[in-house]
Amino acid sequence: MIGDPDKPLGFVRVVDVSGDRVRLAFSFPREVAINRRELAEEKKTGKPPPAPTP
Template sequence: MLVITRREAEEIVIGDPKDPIGVVRIASIKGDRVRVALEFPRDVPVHRREVAQDIVDRGDRQEAGDTDIAGRIG
């Protein structure tokens, strides 16, 4: 894991600097809250960790359900 220190309004470029995949910018810092702006193409999924985990969990349950149904049919 790479840990980078940034101040408000500073950016991190993801990918090739000449043609980046995206840019992460520190939008604001207020107390213990940091607002992060993410600039990525629309076809690149970007999720908060808890949302990403929910998506994975739902997918795992659906796959398990599909397997159970296939087992009952076959």
């Protein structure tokens, strides 16, 4: 749960765990923007993040 327990902003649930991978489900009102960190940084700076090094 994200936010006040009496008035939660939204929920994050673990849907599946398989090896070292975890699937999550997000339940938030449509007006709440949800971005992965790299997308949020791209929106903030206006340019894509550097490619990961192998």
